[in-house]
Amino acid sequence: MRPEDLPEIRHLHLFRDMAQANFESLMASSYAQIFPQGLEMIRQGDPADFLHIVLEGSVELFAQWSGRECTMAVLRPVSTFILAACIRDAPYLMSARTLERTRIILVPASDLRAMFRHDTEFAVSVINELAACYRSVVRNAKTLKLRNSRERVASYLLRQSLLAGGVASYILPVEKRLLASYLGMTPENLSRTLRLLEADGIKMDGARVIITDREKLTVLAQPDRLIDGSDEIAGQTGSGLPDR
Amino acid sequence: MRPEDLPEIRHLHLFRDMAQANFESLMASSYAQIFPQGLEMIRQGDPADFLHIVLEGSVELFAQWSGRECTMAVLRPVSTFILAACIRDAPYLMSARTLERTRIILVPASDLRAMFRHDTEFAVSVINELAACYRSVVRNAKTLKLRNSRERVASYLLRQSLLAGGVASYILPVEKRLLASYLGMTPENLSRTLRLLEADGIKMDGARVIITDREKLTVLAQPDRLIDGSDEIAGQTGSGLPDR
DNA sequence: CGAGCGGTTGAGGCATGTCAAGAGTTGTGG
DNA sequence: CCACAACTCTTGACATGCCTCAACCGCTCG
Structure with a gap:
C-alpha cells in the first residue's frame, strides 16, 4: 500500500472516527492490489474474507441466477463494499468485477470483526455505515416495485x-x-x-x-x-x- | 409493560448479549402499546423516534409513491423493525400498519443510540442485526430483478x-x-x-x-x-x- | 339479510422482453 | 496505419408477460 493512500481511506466515514493506533493496526494487515479491466474479483457464494476499498477505477456489483445476470451497483473511489458479508462471516450475495483497471485495498474480515469489538468509535461507524447501506437498498427496492x-x-x-x-x-x-x-x-x-x-x-x-x-x-x-x-x-x- | 414480556425481548439476538443492567435501563424508558387492527402506526417520512418490537399480532411494512402502494414485509412476534431509521435519526422509508390487534414495545431511539456507545456487546449485536437486515433486502432485490x-x-x-x-x-x-x-x-x-x-x-x-x-x-x-x-x-x- | 371485502375469472390492452439486423465505435494485431 | 473483430447502441418486427377493468362468487360481519 502506498503511504499517500492512508489519508484517503482515513477520510471515509467508516474509518474517520476510530483511534489512530487502531486505524494503523488495521491498515498494517491490509494490502493493495491492482486488477485489470473486466476481472471478476469476487464470485457470489464465495466466503467473505476481505473488506474491499476502491481507491482508483470502478467496480460493478452484480448478481446471477439461473443463467441471468443483473447489475446491482457501480462503485467508484473512495468507497467500501461487501461490508455486511464480512461482518456476518457469510458468503457474498453478489459478484464483483472491475469496469476498468482498478486499485483495491483488502482488509482482512477477521481483523475487521476483532476491531469493532475493541474500538467503540469504530463500532459506531460500522453501525452508521450499515444502516445507510440498508436504507439505500430499501430505496432501490421501492423504486423497482x-x-x-x-x-x-x-x-x-x-x-x-x-x-x-x-x-x-x-x-x-x-x-x-x-x-x-x-x-x-x-x-x-x-x-x-x-x-x-x-x-x-x-x-x-x-x-x-x-x-x-x-x-x-x-x-x-x-x-x-x-x-x-x-x-x-x-x-x-x-x-x-x-x-x- | 408486563414483566413477562422482558424474557421474550431479552431473547432476541439484538438484546441477548448486552449487560443486564443496560438492558433493564433500556426497558425502563420503553413502554408497551396496543394497536387495533388496520391502524397505520408509522407513516413513511415521519422522524424515527422509536424502535418497535412486535410482541403479539402482526405488522405490515409498506411503501407508497405517487398514489401506488406495495408491501415490503410482514413482521410477526418476536421481532424488531425500523432499526436503521432510528440509528440514522432519519425519516422512516416505509410505513407500518397492524394486520390484527397488535402489541408493540416502543424503545426511544435516542436511548438506543446512547446505549450502543456505552455497551460494546450491544453495539456488536446491532452490527450483526443490521448486516443481516441488509443482506435480507439484497436477496429481495435479487429475486425481483x-x-x-x-x-x-x-x-x-x-x-x-x-x-x-x-x-x-x-x-x-x-x-x-x-x-x-x-x-x-x-x-x-x-x-x-x-x-x-x-x-x-x-x-x-x-x-x-x-x-x-x-x-x-x-x-x-x-x-x-x-x-x-x-x-x-x-x-x-x-x-x-x-x-x- | 345486505354490505363489504377477498378471491377468481375473462377480455382486452399496454409494457416489456426477444430476436434480428445494421450503424457506429473501440481496440488489436498485422 | 489499416483491416478486422468485438462490442455498444439503435431500430424494427414480433411475442408475451403483466396489468386494467369488469363481473361474479363466497365469506364474514355488522
Whole structure:
C-alpha cells in the first residue's frame, strides 16, 4: 500500500472516527492490489474474507441466477463494499468485477470483526455505515416495485443532474447497457425509453444527457426524498449507481 | 409493560448479549402499546423516534409513491423493525400498519443510540442485526430483478414449505392480496399464476398449499441459498414475508 | 339479510422482453 | 496505419408477460 493512500481511506466515514493506533493496526494487515479491466474479483457464494476499498477505477456489483445476470451497483473511489458479508462471516450475495483497471485495498474480515469489538468509535461507524447501506437498498427496492421503467429512467436522469449540482447537461457515468441492467430493463428498452423521453424534457446525444425542460421531467419523475434521497453521508461516493 | 414480556425481548439476538443492567435501563424508558387492527402506526417520512418490537399480532411494512402502494414485509412476534431509521435519526422509508390487534414495545431511539456507545456487546449485536437486515433486502432485490413472477411465486411457496420443516402442505401465512403485493404483482395475476402452477407440482385449496410434486416445483423454482437463504440468525422471525 | 371485502375469472390492452439486423465505435494485431 | 473483430447502441418486427377493468362468487360481519 502506498503511504499517500492512508489519508484517503482515513477520510471515509467508516474509518474517520476510530483511534489512530487502531486505524494503523488495521491498515498494517491490509494490502493493495491492482486488477485489470473486466476481472471478476469476487464470485457470489464465495466466503467473505476481505473488506474491499476502491481507491482508483470502478467496480460493478452484480448478481446471477439461473443463467441471468443483473447489475446491482457501480462503485467508484473512495468507497467500501461487501461490508455486511464480512461482518456476518457469510458468503457474498453478489459478484464483483472491475469496469476498468482498478486499485483495491483488502482488509482482512477477521481483523475487521476483532476491531469493532475493541474500538467503540469504530463500532459506531460500522453501525452508521450499515444502516445507510440498508436504507439505500430499501430505496432501490421501492423504486423497482413502485415505478415503471419510464419513471425509473426519468428519476435516474433527474437525480444525476441534481447530484452534479443541478446542471442542465452531463455525461452518463456508466454505459447504457449497464444502466439498463441497474434499472431493471433491457438495453433495447432503455434505448427506446430514452427516445420517448424527448417528449418529457430529455434529449440524448450519445452518452450526453441534456435536460431541455426540467419542469416537465420533474412532473414525470416525481422525485421523492424517501426514494431518491441519499441519507447525506452516503454522498461520499461519486458513483452513478449507489447502494453497496 | 408486563414483566413477562422482558424474557421474550431479552431473547432476541439484538438484546441477548448486552449487560443486564443496560438492558433493564433500556426497558425502563420503553413502554408497551396496543394497536387495533388496520391502524397505520408509522407513516413513511415521519422522524424515527422509536424502535418497535412486535410482541403479539402482526405488522405490515409498506411503501407508497405517487398514489401506488406495495408491501415490503410482514413482521410477526418476536421481532424488531425500523432499526436503521432510528440509528440514522432519519425519516422512516416505509410505513407500518397492524394486520390484527397488535402489541408493540416502543424503545426511544435516542436511548438506543446512547446505549450502543456505552455497551460494546450491544453495539456488536446491532452490527450483526443490521448486516443481516441488509443482506435480507439484497436477496429481495435479487429475486425481483432476476426472477419473473411465476418463478417468484414458486420459490416463495417452496421456501415456506422448507421453513415449516419440508411439509407437503401448509396454510399461507398471509392473505393472497398481500402476498401478491410483496411478490411485486397484482392479486389477479397471483391468482392466475397459482392456477397455472398446478402444472408444476402445486395445488391450492383456499389458503392451503399442497405440494403435489416437489421435484417438479424445485426444477422451476431453482432455490438458491444466495436468494432464498436466510443467514440463519434471521430465522428468529416466524414471518411469512421477511426482511426488516 | 345486505354490505363489504377477498378471491377468481375473462377480455382486452399496454409494457416489456426477444430476436434480428445494421450503424457506429473501440481496440488489436498485422 | 489499416483491416478486422468485438462490442455498444439503435431500430424494427414480433411475442408475451403483466396489468386494467369488469363481473361474479363466497365469506364474514355488522
